[in-house]
Amino acid sequence: MILLRSILWMIAFYLWSVIVGLAMIPLLLAPRRWMIAAMAFWARGVNAMIEPICGIAVEFRGLENLPKGRSLIAAKHQCMYDTMGPFAVLPDFSYVMKKELMIIPFYGWYSAKAGMIVVDREAHAKALRKLVADAKDRMKEERQIVIFPEGHRHDPGADPDYKPGVAALYRELDVPCVPVATNSGVHWPAHGIRRIPGKIVYEFLEPIPPGLHRKEFMKLLEERTETASRRLLSE
Numbered sequence: 001m002i003l004l005r006s007i008l009w010m011i012a013f014y015l016w017s018v019i020v021g022l023a024m025i026p027l028l029l030a031p032r033r034w035m036i037a038a039m040a041f042w043a044r045g046v047n048a049m050i051e052p053i054c055g056i057a058v059e060f061r062g063l064e065n066l067p068k069g070r071s072l073i074a075a076k077h078q079c080m081y082d083t084m085g086p087f088a089v090l091p092d093f094s095y096v097m098k099k100e101l102m103i104i105p106f107y108g109w110y111s112a113k114a115g116m117i118v119v120d121r122e123a124h125a126k127a128l129r130k131l132v133a134d135a136k137d138r139m140k141e142e143r144q145i146v147i148f149p150e151g152h153r154h155d156p157g158a159d160p161d162y163k164p165g166v167a168a169l170y171r172e173l174d175v176p177c178v179p180v181a182t183n184s185g186v187h188w189p190a191h192g193i194r195r196i197p198g199k200i201v202y203e204f205l206e207p208i209p210p211g212l213h214r215k216e217f218m219k220l221l222e223e224r225t226e227t228a229s230r231r232l233l234s235e
Helices: 004-021 025-029 032-053 099-105 108-114 125-138 165-173 214-234
Strands: 055-060 071-075 092-098 115-118 144-147 179-180 198-204
Touching: 004 025, 004 032, 004 125, 025 108, 032 055, 032 108, 071 099, 071 115, 071 165, 092 108, 099 108, 099 115, 115 125, 115 165, 125 165, 165 214, 179 214, 198 214
Parallel strands: 055 198, 071 144, 071 179, 092 115, 092 144
Antiparallel strands: 179 198
C-alpha cells in the first residue's frame, strides 16, 4: 500500500508542478516578488496534497521565531522536501543552491528570477566570497537567506558535518540566525520513491543573535539544531 500511495504521489506531484510551472512562465517578465508568491502557492499545494495521498502531515512549529525581515535561516537538510515545503511559510526567501540545479528547465529559470543564490562548490574560496557578496546583495531587501549548513542531505541521526559557509554569512550579514530542525528524512527517504506515513515537522528554533564569535556561534547552532532534530526523530 505504501508503494502504491508513493507512486500516486509522484504522479500528483509532477502533474501539479507542470500545471503551476507552465502558468508561471509569464512571471519571468513580472516583478520578482510575484515569482516568490507563485513559488509559495505551489508549495502550499504540495503540502496540502501529501497528507491525503501519502498519509504524511506537514507541521511548521516555532513560526513566532521567524523574523519577517532580514535574517539567516540555517536549516537541517535530510531530503528533497526541505527545498520546497518551507516555501509556504517564509515571507521572502532566497535559498543557497548548487549551480547544477540551474540547468533544470523551468526550475532553474524561476530560481534565477526569484533571486536564489547559486554556489559553485568546486570553486572553494572563490565560491565562499561570491556567496557572501550575493547574500549581501539580497539583503538590500527584507529577505531571508536560507542555507543548509551541512551542504547536502544527511540521513536522519547521522553525525553532523557543518561547513564554514554559514559562519561566513553570519559574520558578514550581521543579522539573527534562525536554526531549523526537522525529521523529514524519516518520511521522505533520500533515495527511492517510498514515502512513509507520519508527520514531517519543521521547527524554527530560538534565533541566535548577531555578534557572537565564530566558534561560539557554530557550537550554539549545531547544539540547538541537532538536539531539536533528535527530539523530533524520537516523537
